[in-house]
Amino acid sequence: MTMTGSKNPVQKSLERDGGHLVRRSPGKGSQPKSGASALTMRLTQLVLALVVLGAWELLVRAGIIDEFFFPRPSDILSTVWVWISTGYVFPHLLITMEESILAFIVGAAAGLFLGFLLARVRFLERLLDPFLQMFNALPRVVLAPIFLLWFGLGIWSKVAFGFTLVFFIVFFNTLEGVKGVDRVLVDNARMLGATEKQLLRHVFIPSALTWIFSSLHISVGFAITGAVVGEYLGASSGVGYAIAQAQGVFDTRGVFAGMFILMFAVLIIDLLVNRLEKHLLKWRPSRSAT
Amino acid sequence: MKESVTAPAYAVELDGCTKEYPIPGGGTYFAVRDINLKVKPGRFVSIVGPTGSGKSTILSMAAGLLTPSSGDVRSFGAPVQGVNRRASYMFQQDALLPWKSVIDNVSLGLTLAGVSKADAYSEARRWLEKVGLKNFADRYPHQLSGGMRKRTAVAQAWIVNPDILLMDEPFSALDVQTRQIMENELLQLWQESGKAVVFITHDLDEAIALSDEVVILGAGPGSTVVGTYEISIPRPRDLLDIRDDPQFIDLHREIWGRLKVEVSKTYEAALAEEGEVA
Numbered sequence: 001m002t003m004t005g006s007k008n009p010v011q012k013s014l015e016r017d018g019g020h021l022v023r024r025s026p027g028k029g030s031q032p033k034s035g036a037s038a039l040t041m042r043l044t045q046l047v048l049a050l051v052v053l054g055a056w057e058l059l060v061r062a063g064i065i066d067e068f069f070f071p072r073p074s075d076i077l078s079t080v081w082v083w084i085s086t087g088y089v090f091p092h093l094l095i096t097m098e099e100s101i102l103a104f105i106v107g108a109a110a111g112l113f114l115g116f117l118l119a120r121v122r123f124l125e126r127l128l129d130p131f132l133q134m135f136n137a138l139p140r141v142v143l144a145p146i147f148l149l150w151f152g153l154g155i156w157s158k159v160a161f162g163f164t165l166v167f168f169i170v171f172f173n174t175l176e177g178v179k180g181v182d183r184v185l186v187d188n189a190r191m192l193g194a195t196e197k198q199l200l201r202h203v204f205i206p207s208a209l210t211w212i213f214s215s216l217h218i219s220v221g222f223a224i225t226g227a228v229v230g231e232y233l234g235a236s237s238g239v240g241y242a243i244a245q246a247q248g249v250f251d252t253r254g255v256f257a258g259m260f261i262l263m264f265a266v267l268i269i270d271l272l273v274n275r276l277e278k279h280l281l282k283w284r285p286s287r288s289a290t
Numbered sequence: 291m292k293e294s295v296t297a298p299a300y301a302v303e304l305d306g307c308t309k310e311y312p313i314p315g316g317g318t319y320f321a322v323r324d325i326n327l328k329v330k331p332g333r334f335v336s337i338v339g340p341t342g343s344g345k346s347t348i349l350s351m352a353a354g355l356l357t358p359s360s361g362d363v364r365s366f367g368a369p370v371q372g373v374n375r376r377a378s379y380m381f382q383q384d385a386l387l388p389w390k391s392v393i394d395n396v397s398l399g400l401t402l403a404g405v406s407k408a409d410a411y412s413e414a415r416r417w418l419e420k421v422g423l424k425n426f427a428d429r430y431p432h433q434l435s436g437g438m439r440k441r442t443a444v445a446q447a448w449i450v451n452p453d454i455l456l457m458d459e460p461f462s463a464l465d466v467q468t469r470q471i472m473e474n475e476l477l478q479l480w481q482e483s484g485k486a487v488v489f490i491t492h493d494l495d496e497a498i499a500l501s502d503e504v505v506i507l508g509a510g511p512g513s514t515v516v517g518t519y520e521i522s523i524p525r526p527r528d529l530l531d532i533r534d535d536p537q538f539i540d541l542h543r544e545i546w547g548r549l550k551v552e553v554s555k556t557y558e559a560a561l562a563e564e565g566e567v568a
Contacts (some may be wrong), residue, residue, distance in 0.1 A: 188385035192399040206389040
């Protein structure tokens with residue numbers, strides 16, 4: 001399951017073919033246009049990464065880049081290894097993930113619920129629209145201090161913070177997704193006898209899923225951002241806290257190590273989301289290459 | 291014609307139906323005005339008119355998807371409130387649910403009505419065989435050609451065994467050959483069925499070839515019925531050769547004479563509007 005392999009150049013939008021009885025089987029025989037096979041591309045990517053890291057390492061060793069601000073990649077990796085091998089980082093990572101997952105679940109659930117509700121009840125949408133816009137316009141970071149005061153240094157201030165980030169993304173996407181459902185699909189289902197509840201199940205929810213998934217990648221990232229930023233501002237554990245500790249003693253290696261570990265954690269989560277998306281949206285023609 | 295003594299309940303009856311919309315800047319836009327349309331059970335009636343003559347509006351009112359601003363819509367004697375439960379609708383655009391496979395799309399009407407999945411599937415298989423798609427049951431709509439999607443839509447509309455079929459230019463997106471094949475198949479299905487069909491098209495050839503009756507709409511906006519023609523070409527008809535039939539040619543000449551006037555009006559109005567904009 002390489003990511004490059006699934007990028008099919010077929011356009012998903014509006015194929016107005018004249019109705020030829022062509023038996024197309026999508027996904028097959030799609031040759032990468034660049035002429036490079038997936039393996040060569042992977043190797044080239046690896047080379048690129050090595051060149052950049054190698055240049056970094058050399059420039060630091062040569063004294064051109066200040067080691068204090070940009071520690072050598074080899075030192076960062078060894079710090080990562082120390083953090084992992086001693087088990088130092090795992091409790092922190094666990095706390096961060098716990099906060100992220102809670103923020104994501106609560107935020108996404110609330111966003112979905114309110115999104116569906118407002119999309120289906122025009123009155124509520126018009127009533128609440130200005131308030132939602134106001135809250136959404138508020139830069140969320142300024143909430144972190146007040147959440148710290150309200151919910152304390154424990155995980156709940158971070159969950160609350162992550163919630164405000166996740167909620168709005170999922171909410172607006174769901175709202176647009178449900179409202180943007182093709183009128184003809186709704187009419188067709190109604191003509192076939194669908195009740196309001198059946199419309200929701202057979203038409204609105206599947207249609208909104210596309211939108212929700214496109215927001216899922218972003219909102220998962222935001223859940224983690226919320227947790228880390230919250231920890232950074234005030235906590236007693238978590239990766240954000242670990243980074244803040246390292247910064248406190250001018251340990252830039254530790255700061256970078258924390259960044260790397262977070263990066264890989266997010267990548268793994270994103271991979272899982274991709275899997276889920278592929279499974280649930282298997283009816284879609286092809287994913288656009290974003 | 292109105293003194294029919296038995297007063298049979300019409301499958302579809304529009305009585306003085308007008309549909310108007312308020313224009314945002316003030317005033318009223320009349321989509322259609324004072325439409326009278328009667329379709330007996332088992333009859334194939336086509337509605338032909340120039341672009342913008344409100345053909346789809348009429349069909350949507352018959353379906354109960356639109357409520358007329360004034361006038362009555364009845365189906366088999368009963369006023370249509372909400373969606374017309376005795377009718378199926380075939381849309382001009384693709385209306386298959388893209389996230390359901392072909393067989394799930396076809397069986398949708400049955401599953402919505404609470405038929406068990408096994409029964410719905412076996413009935414859907416029967417229909418897929420009828421429309422020549424039995425090997426495509428597990429495909430998704432985007433994996434089908436335009437013609438195959440239309441066949442799926444036909445099966446989806448017919449499987450619920452409606453008394454009325456409302457068809458809004460269902461084949462207009464298809465190429466000419468595929469379209470003729472689909473028309474032929476539609477007639478075969480219909481001939482055995484005794485269902486009433488209201489068929490919208492802008493193509494007079496298609497209307498005459500398929501129908502028992504052709505209704506001509508005037509130029510929009512605010513169009514109304516300007517002519518009704520009985521098509522007495524005997525059935526069964528062979529659609530591939532029907533255009534050479536002398537009866538067809540006579541009818542075509544006669545109806546086109548009327549339709550032409552409305553088409554020119556529409557065209558001139560469009561030109562005038564363009565002139566205003568420029």
